[in-house]
Amino acid sequence: MKKQISRRSVVQGIGLGTMGLMTGGLAGIPVAGAQDRFAPLEPLAKAAAKEGPVVWYETTAAELMQPCIAVFNKRYPNVKIEHVRAIGTGDMVAKVIQESRAPDKGGDMVSTTADQTWGISSRGLALDVNWTDYGVPANFVPEKFAIICSHSLFCVIHNTSQVSEADAPKTWDDLTHPRWKGKFGSPAFSHPYAGLVPVMGEARVDEFMKKLMLNEPILTKSTYTLAQQCASGELLAAVGLNWTAMPTIQKGGPIKIVYPDPYPLSTNYSLITKYSKNVNGAKLFAIWLATDEGNQAYEKATGRGNFFLNTEIAKVKLPRASEYPIREVPELAKMIEKYNTMLRRGGAPN
Amino acid sequence: MASVDVVGRAPSNGPSRDIRSRSGPRIRGMTVLWILLSIVIGWLVIVPIALLVLSSFKTEGFPTDAGYTLRHYVDAYTDPDLREVLINSAIFTIFSTLLAVAIGTALAWLVERTDIPGARFFRALIIIPMATPPMLLASAWAMLLNPRVGSLNYALMWVFGLSEMPFNIYSMTGMVFVEALSVVPTVFLMLSHAFRNADPSHEEAALTSGASPWRVFWFITIPMMRPAILGAVAFIAIVCLVVFDVPGTLGMPSRIFVLSTQIYYLFGSSPTGVPAFGQISALGVLIVVCLILLALAYQSFTRMAAQFVTVSGKAFRPRPYELGRWRWFGSGIVIAYLLLAVVAPLGMLVWASLMPYLAPMTWENLALVTTANHAALLANSKILSAVFNSVVVALIASTAVVILAGICGWVIVRRRTIGAKILDILTFVPLAIPGVIMGIALTFVYLSLPWIPIYGTIWILIVAYTTFYLAYGSRASQSAFFQLHKELEEAGEMSGASALRTHSRITLPLVSAAMLGIWIWVFAHVMRELSMALVLHGRYNTVVSTLIWDYWSGGDPTTASAVGVWLIIALTVLIGATFALTRRNVSA
Numbered sequence: 001m002k003k004q005i006s007r008r009s010v011v012q013g014i015g016l017g018t019m020g021l022m023t024g025g026l027a028g029i030p031v032a033g034a035q036d037r038f039a040p041l042e043p044l045a046k047a048a049a050k051e052g053p054v055v056w057y058e059t060t061a062a063e064l065m066q067p068c069i070a071v072f073n074k075r076y077p078n079v080k081i082e083h084v085r086a087i088g089t090g091d092m093v094a095k096v097i098q099e100s101r102a103p104d105k106g107g108d109m110v111s112t113t114a115d116q117t118w119g120i121s122s123r124g125l126a127l128d129v130n131w132t133d134y135g136v137p138a139n140f141v142p143e144k145f146a147i148i149c150s151h152s153l154f155c156v157i158h159n160t161s162q163v164s165e166a167d168a169p170k171t172w173d174d175l176t177h178p179r180w181k182g183k184f185g186s187p188a189f190s191h192p193y194a195g196l197v198p199v200m201g202e203a204r205v206d207e208f209m210k211k212l213m214l215n216e217p218i219l220t221k222s223t224y225t226l227a228q229q230c231a232s233g234e235l236l237a238a239v240g241l242n243w244t245a246m247p248t249i250q251k252g253g254p255i256k257i258v259y260p261d262p263y264p265l266s267t268n269y270s271l272i273t274k275y276s277k278n279v280n281g282a283k284l285f286a287i288w289l290a291t292d293e294g295n296q297a298y299e300k301a302t303g304r305g306n307f308f309l310n311t312e313i314a315k316v317k318l319p320r321a322s323e324y325p326i327r328e329v330p331e332l333a334k335m336i337e338k339y340n341t342m343l344r345r346g347g348a349p350n
Numbered sequence: 351m352a353s354v355d356v357v358g359r360a361p362s363n364g365p366s367r368d369i370r371s372r373s374g375p376r377i378r379g380m381t382v383l384w385i386l387l388s389i390v391i392g393w394l395v396i397v398p399i400a401l402l403v404l405s406s407f408k409t410e411g412f413p414t415d416a417g418y419t420l421r422h423y424v425d426a427y428t429d430p431d432l433r434e435v436l437i438n439s440a441i442f443t444i445f446s447t448l449l450a451v452a453i454g455t456a457l458a459w460l461v462e463r464t465d466i467p468g469a470r471f472f473r474a475l476i477i478i479p480m481a482t483p484p485m486l487l488a489s490a491w492a493m494l495l496n497p498r499v500g501s502l503n504y505a506l507m508w509v510f511g512l513s514e515m516p517f518n519i520y521s522m523t524g525m526v527f528v529e530a531l532s533v534v535p536t537v538f539l540m541l542s543h544a545f546r547n548a549d550p551s552h553e554e555a556a557l558t559s560g561a562s563p564w565r566v567f568w569f570i571t572i573p574m575m576r577p578a579i580l581g582a583v584a585f586i587a588i589v590c591l592v593v594f595d596v597p598g599t600l601g602m603p604s605r606i607f608v609l610s611t612q613i614y615y616l617f618g619s620s621p622t623g624v625p626a627f628g629q630i631s632a633l634g635v636l637i638v639v640c641l642i643l644l645a646l647a648y649q650s651f652t653r654m655a656a657q658f659v660t661v662s663g664k665a666f667r668p669r670p671y672e673l674g675r676w677r678w679f680g681s682g683i684v685i686a687y688l689l690l691a692v693v694a695p696l697g698m699l700v701w702a703s704l705m706p707y708l709a710p711m712t713w714e715n716l717a718l719v720t721t722a723n724h725a726a727l728l729a730n731s732k733i734l735s736a737v738f739n740s741v742v743v744a745l746i747a748s749t750a751v752v753i754l755a756g757i758c759g760w761v762i763v764r765r766r767t768i769g770a771k772i773l774d775i776l777t778f779v780p781l782a783i784p785g786v787i788m789g790i791a792l793t794f795v796y797l798s799l800p801w802i803p804i805y806g807t808i809w810i811l812i813v814a815y816t817t818f819y820l821a822y823g824s825r826a827s828q829s830a831f832f833q834l835h836k837e838l839e840e841a842g843e844m845s846g847a848s849a850l851r852t853h854s855r856i857t858l859p860l861v862s863a864a865m866l867g868i869w870i871w872v873f874a875h876v877m878r879e880l881s882m883a884l885v886l887h888g889r890y891n892t893v894v895s896t897l898i899w900d901y902w903s904g905g906d907p908t909t910a911s912a913v914g915v916w917l918i919i920a921l922t923v924l925i926g927a928t929f930a931l932t933r934r935n936v937s938a
Contacts, residue, residue: 061900245903
């Protein structure tokens with residue numbers, strides 16, 4: 001087991017923010033100056049202006065994404081982006097597979113999670129791009145078909161009006177205390193728990209899950225809903241995602257985010273579909289999202305920022321992160337399957 | 351206007367000899383009608399069904415995959431959780447259907463056949479829950495009856511001095527209760543026309559013979575309504591079998607999985623990141639088989655349909671039962687339903703729409719009241735186009751369903767041939783196709799046909815909804831045609847009127863109320879439908895339901911509630927206006 005873990009790239013969250021600031025500088029693209037940063041992109045911009053609109057699949061509500069696209073269009077007014085909201089889980093992969101087999105193709109670019117990215121690339125539907133040729137730092141490009149767009153952080157949230165700071169759950173094991181029985185919520189999907197395995201190890205996560213199930217977590221489809229249920233007092237605590245809890249916090253909801261050590265990290269990637277008709281525009285937009293300017297606009301719209309850039313999330317002090325690298329998505333899938341079954345049955349997987 | 355007869359004799363199913371002798375052009379007309387129906391229904395129904403079945407045998411569950419496999423059937427049907435899922439589905443379906451049909455039948459009888467005060471007013475109000483998106487209805491009940499801070503639970507504790515919350519909505523009982531409330535309007539619409547047009551002479555004869563009203567209701571009225579009630583049972587059973595919103599919102603939190611949530615689970619929680627479409631299709635095939643069995647059962651129940659004819663060539667004047675002092679009790683029953691199905695959830699949605707985040711209904715939280723969510727709607731640049739798209743889609747789809755369902759209903763009832771029976775089943779099965787599969791099938795079909803460029807437009811939604819809601823339209827129109835004696839049409843033809851004139855002057859006016867009911871039902875359901883709208887969502891076809899989803903899934907359920915409140919208000923006004931208009935026309 002130990003060997004297995006060491007094989008994986010365990011991301012150290014504490015270091016990530018600072019590493020991002022140090023290695024990527026304040027931008028994904030070289031730091032020499034604002035104009036220099038975008039200079040390698042000029043040929044792409046010129047070619048993109050002659051293409052059609054870039055159809056971009058992403059999960060944020062279209063209305064929320066418009067300000068981000070407006071910032072892009074301020075810099076590149078001749079490149080149109082058409083954002084299409086995918087309903088999330090699996091929908092994007094399904095769309096891309098279906099579209100790839102029909103004569104009239106659809107989307108050009110997809111921004112999504114590692115498992116979805118893998119789902120598309122493993123079917124040969126993602127375009128390999130030499131991203132570094134456009135000045136993108138190598139640490140943004142784990143694979144040729146993917147460029148890092150943003151990071152999502154799984155966390156624990158609690159109701160601050162009914163749970164004192166002292167009683168609030170701060171570690172994963174805290175959630176297994178009988179006091180939370182029937183009073184805490186969990187997403188109906190097991191990604192946060194599977195994401196703990198690289199740091200905690202499979203055996204320890206198995207044990208943790210067994211204890212957690214004894215507390216009968218209330219399952220909910222969406223982490224947004226969990227945050228709202230926490231704010232209303234229906235739940236006292238829940239496993240959630242940082243950016244889905246933020247809208248409730250911003251509206252004054254009495255909840256607080258805690259990042260246990262380790263916290264499961266989920267990196268989101270942008271990829272270009274192999275059948276894209278507007279490759280230059282798609283490349284330009286994907287790279288722009290990996291700049292300070294683009295990522296700040298994206299973070300403002302979605303709540304998801306990139307650790308390696310000068311974003312709000314890069315300023316948060318975090319414990320260790322735990323994540324499967326994109327190449328090990330098949331291993332992640334096995335863990336998700338096992339813990340999904342436990343969540344669903346409320347106990348052992350078999 | 352029309353017409354009455356005591357239905358003592360069974361009319362023959364086939365055309366009379368006189369008519370048959372002059373039926374040359376008519377047969378040609380029927381042949382053309384058959385060909386047209388075959389093309390339209392074949393395209394709308396057979397294509398997605400064929401793709402559903404094909405997908406279930408394809409390697410990754412996409413119709414375009416290379417190779418075939420039985421793996422999805424093995425995986426889906428050997429899943430150790432499936433037994434429990436099927437048991438839960440059966441319990442949920444049976445009890446929701448029984449409860450909804452019992453309440454809906456009682457309400458239809460009270461409103462249409464008795465003299466309860468306010469019947470006209472109730473007729474419009476009872477169908478308001480139809481305007482409520484089920485996701486919001488289920489969420490409203492979760493806010494009312496959740497076991498920790500449910501507002502209604504709090505109120506009951508306070509009123510009765512209880513020490514703990516009396517109800518837990520996250521249970522099978524809660525699911526059945528909310529689902530039944532949500533489908534009662536459909537039952538009501540399916541039955542109210544039948545009750546309204548039922549010949550009262552049998553009941554009057556029984557009453558004259560000294561039978562009690564209860565005995566008359568049980569032994570005369572209910573048997574007379576059997577085709578309509580069985581039609582409602584068959585339809586509601588399938589709706590409950592495939593519905594997702596209520597079990598997804600109220601069952602999943604406590605791990606009560608039914609078939610629809612199992613499908614959602616396979617769609618959304620697939621460990622590989624790709625939905626398990628093959629298994630979803632394999633389960634979809636099971637639902638289709640269940641549905642076909644139900645449809646066959648329904649056909650056998652209504653084989654002797656002639657005995658249920660209640661509108662024939664002689665005039666009758668429907669006279670309501672006089673309930674005497676019980677009439678207020680009757681109104682009380684309707685009001686109790688309205689309190690549970692309309693006032694409580696709508697009140698909760700209004701409250702939620704005035705909160706910055708979901709907060710229980712308490713005096714302290716009154717300080718949080720804000721109109722910001724409603725203001726946010728006006729600031730949303732997509733709101734106008736979403737409303738426009740929704741209205742256009744709903745108008746066209748509901749009109750298309752009424753036309754197709756009217757023709758199909760007439761053919762199925764009047765031509766009791768094998769072809770008609772197949773048509774009956776074909777118009778019913780789209781209901782069994784999970785929304786996501788229907789979406790995927792249509793995506794594939796229209797991406798493959800670039801000369802029909804409707805992918806990503808409102809037209810693909812219109813095709814989807816026309817197909818899906820044809821099931822309801824066909825069932826409801828059949829109920830209406832079952833009640834019309836064939837001699838009415840024969841009389842028109844014997845008088846020398848053409849088939850077109852006969853139908854436009856005799857048949858249509860007699861079923862117009864039922865057709866209007868179908869139109870309203872489809873319109874309201876299209877306005878609120880979500881699962882297909884999401885899968886078929888493209889650049890140019892945002893509708894109100896996807897806007898609600900945008901807010902809801904974007905962490906803003908309170909603004910989603912605000913959209914829901916305005917949607918309910920708009921649909922209520924529409925339904926009320928339509929009813930008022932109809933009543934005026936009928937009076938005229």
